[in-house]
Amino acid sequence: MTLVPAADERGIRTLTLDSPGNRNALSAALVAELAEALTAAGKDPAVRAVALTHTGTTFSAGADLKAPPNPYAFVALLRQIVELPKPVVGVVDGHVRAGGLGLLGACDAVVASAGSDFALTEVRIGVAPAVISLTLLPKLEPRAASRYYLTGERFGVPEAVAMGLVTAPDTDLDGILDGLRGASPQGLREAKRLVTARVLETFDRDAEELVQRSASLFASAEAREGMTALFERRDPEWRL
Template sequence: MSLVRTETDRGITTLTLDSPANRNALSAPLVTELAEALTACAKDRAVRAVVLAHTGTTFSAGADLKAPPGPYAFVDLLRQIVELPKPVVGLVSGHARAGGLGLLGACDVVLAADGSDFALTEVRIGVAPAVISLTLLPKLEPRAAARYYLTGERFGVPEARAMGLVTAGADELPAVLDGLRTASPQGLREAKRLVTARVLAAFERDAEELVQLSASLFASAEAREGMTAFLERRDPAWRM
């Protein structure tokens, strides 16, 4: 059963994360399928742009703690979205958590429906938003990033727009897609290179260090306690 559905309409390919049973968590199979679908979009000259959408009430709950992708595989996926020679529009209608925000950070435009919410919950299971910092920190307002990295609080669409995570409301999708269909393939490709340069510089500079940090954190005793507590639906030992 496919975890990523593909549909194309007038040059726009929609890739829909379709694993609602685990809230579209980033499992190794889902990451592999999404990477393969993006590769196909990059090669297809008829595809002008990509929309990254989801089924269910959650865009992505972050890493699948039962079947996580390797950190290098996830870094490669994020970089693939950033480097794709076609714009990628993230479309959220519901919740996005942890690694799911990393996917949104890699997108060129992010649209979110009213009532959607977001959270960087890594600190609550004993780790940190390490790898996803590659796509988030170049785009987020620093004070807001500090607050939500450190507290794991949920925040809504107004806060997400103010901090640079979300571009506009989901009702802007028709206008955005019309604009992308009007633009030339060469123009889109070269314009995207300009706006992604800072993000790609972060990959070149920091990717290896952040992968190693992520691996060490997930292997720690605190992370084992945090993940066990999460799966057992109880408070971790450090909760005060």
């Protein structure tokens, strides 16, 4: 059974994160299947754009702490979304946490239902949103990024739109997809190259350093305590 089924409708290929049992956590298997599905979409001349959505109540809970992907594989996936020669639209109807926000940051547009919410929860388990900064920090309003990186607070769609994480409410989805259907493949490819150039500069400059920083944090004593507390459903020892 695939973790990322695909469906086509009028030039839009919908890829669905379909691992609701672990809240679509970014496991090694899911990351590999999504990368494969994106490669196929990028090569298919019948595909004008990709919609990336989910089953269940959570778009993605972030990294699968029990079966995590290789960090370089996750960086490659984020870059693949940014470099795909076709627009990628994230479609959220529920919760997004931690690494899931990195996927949204890589998308060219994101829509979300009114009840959706978001949180950068890494600080709650003793790490930091290091690797996903590659796609988030070039796009987020700096003061909002500082608040939510540091506090791990939940925030809703209005805040996500204001800070640059979400493009529009999901009521705009049909209009966005119709606009993409009306654009030429060459026009979309070249326009996307313009708007993603600065994000790709960040990958070239910072990816290796952020992978190493992330690995160091996850190997730390504080991260072990944070993850243990999470699995045991208790407060970590640093909670005041």
